[in-house]
Amino acid sequence: MELADRAVGFLLSFISLSIFTYYTFWVIILPFVDSDHFIHQYFLPQEYAILIPVFAGVTLLFFLCIFVGMVMFKSNKKKP
Amino acid sequence: MILLNMIRTEQCFSHLITCTMKHVVKILSILVTISAIWVGLLQTSIVPRSHTWLLPIYFVVSLGCYGLLMVGVGLMQFPTCPQEALLLQQDIMEAKEFLKQKGVDVSSD
Numbered sequence: 001m002e003l004a005d006r007a008v009g010f011l012l013s014f015i016s017l018s019i020f021t022y023y024t025f026w027v028i029i030l031p032f033v034d035s036d037h038f039i040h041q042y043f044l045p046q047e048y049a050i051l052i053p054v055f056a057g058v059t060l061l062f063f064l065c066i067f068v069g070m071v072m073f074k075s076n077k078k079k080p
Numbered sequence: 081m082i083l084l085n086m087i088r089t090e091q092c093f094s095h096l097i098t099c100t101m102k103h104v105v106k107i108l109s110i111l112v113t114i115s116a117i118w119v120g121l122l123q124t125s126i127v128p129r130s131h132t133w134l135l136p137i138y139f140v141v142s143l144g145c146y147g148l149l150m151v152g153v154g155l156m157q158f159p160t161c162p163q164e165a166l167l168l169q170q171d172i173m174e175a176k177e178f179l180k181q182k183g184v185d186v187s188s189d
Contacts, residue, residue: 002158002160005155005158006155008152008155009153009154009155009156009158012148012151012152012155013148013152013153013156014152015148016146016152019148020141020142020145020149023138023141023142023145024142027131027134027137027138031127031128031131046131049134050133050134050137053137053140057140
């Protein structure tokens with residue numbers, strides 16, 4: 001059990017660090033690289049740098065609302 | 081005695097409030113600084129506009145990454161004390177035995 005928790009923690013930190021590195025490269029460093037450089041083929045166009053986080057945030061909020069709603073519904077049902 | 085306790089509680093409470101106030105002021109000043117720099121970048125347009133518009137989203141994403149990293153590190157270094165858990169289980173067994181002898185029903189479930 002403890003090992004599984006540790007593995008999940010390691011996975012979470014690894015995912016967050018890799019996302020941060022990739023996004024920093026994408027947003028901060030890439031505008032200063034020539035547009036015909038080979039590194040550009042590893043990154044999506046600049047518009048997706050806005051679209052993907054916004055989409056992810058909206059999805060997260062959606063699932064959070066559904067979760068909270070379900071919990072409230074269940075607790076309301078239990079009372080009477 | 082009660083008055084003294086009340087005064088102590090009051091002091092604790094005010095200390096807590098000032099602590100949170102300090103924290104709020106810190107966070108607010110950081111936010112104001114960042115937005116001032118951002119507005120300055122937008123106005124002077126040293127960097128192309130389309131890239132300056134990306135900066136707030138970049139900050140939100142990095143904040144999310146920081147939160148995820150902190151959760152991961154906290155999970156990795158979660159303090160557990162197996163010896164104490166064993167001792168606690170022994171204590172619980174002992175207490176259950178004792179209470180059963182006295183005729184108290186402590187069956188869980």
